[in-house]
Amino acid sequence: MTSSPITTIVFDLGGVLIDWNPRYLYQKLIADEQEMNHFLSTVTTPDWNEEQDAGRSIAEGTALLVEQHPQHRELIEHFYGRWPEMLGGPIQGTVDVLTELRASGRYHLYALTNWSAETFPVALEQFEFLHWFEGIVVSGTEKSRKPFPDFYHTMFTRYNIEPGQALFIDDNERNILAAQAVGMQTVHFQSAEQLRRELTERGVL
Numbered sequence: 001m002t003s004s005p006i007t008t009i010v011f012d013l014g015g016v017l018i019d020w021n022p023r024y025l026y027q028k029l030i031a032d033e034q035e036m037n038h039f040l041s042t043v044t045t046p047d048w049n050e051e052q053d054a055g056r057s058i059a060e061g062t063a064l065l066v067e068q069h070p071q072h073r074e075l076i077e078h079f080y081g082r083w084p085e086m087l088g089g090p091i092q093g094t095v096d097v098l099t100e101l102r103a104s105g106r107y108h109l110y111a112l113t114n115w116s117a118e119t120f121p122v123a124l125e126q127f128e129f130l131h132w133f134e135g136i137v138v139s140g141t142e143k144s145r146k147p148f149p150d151f152y153h154t155m156f157t158r159y160n161i162e163p164g165q166a167l168f169i170d171d172n173e174r175n176i177l178a179a180q181a182v183g184m185q186t187v188h189f190q191s192a193e194q195l196r197r198e199l200t201e202r203g204v205l
Helices: 023-029 031-040 046-053 059-067 070-081 091-105 120-126 128-132 149-159 172-179 192-201
Strands: 009-010 018-020 085-089 108-113 135-138 168-170 186-190
Touching: 009 091, 018 023, 023 031, 023 070, 046 059, 085 091, 085 120, 091 108, 091 120, 091 128, 108 172, 120 192, 135 149, 149 172, 168 172, 172 186, 186 192
Parallel strands: 009 108, 009 168, 108 135, 168 186
Antiparallel strands: 018 085
16 A cells, blocks of 8 residues: 655654653662662653653652652652753754754654653753744643554644654654554654664655
């Protein structure tokens, strides 16, 4: 089956355009790497973080975790108290791709991100390229997140996007499969070089 012509490109943010990693903070706080990895995988887990991305308040999420792990109160409170230190900067190769797509004027550009509504303003202030998108759908604001279909449909409806003509770029395979299920074309992001290669092969760049 021939794919529809691409008119819209949708970017994930964390891991695609922005280098975000809790290790950037916690390597300053926990000297032993094995101990740090254990803390991040058993206390401030990705599942816990995703609940804030999905709209739970930082205060509620932090209090819940402190109640479960009172011996780690200070380390838990640093997760959002020092959250900007988890930002490693832009993934420049991908920003370069975005720059070229924007300059071409051929596509509508949007972002679909799992991100806490309370921390997203920090990213907006720090990264100028976030202001290049025609729209950004933020999970914490919508009280839903990838990979749930309704989150993708919120974007389709709000910006009048035809799913089959939209290309979605994300580093999480779970989110890629969900995008395919709602009819989008996809690129599973692994590196800026790989993204550039795939977009060139598809005639997008």
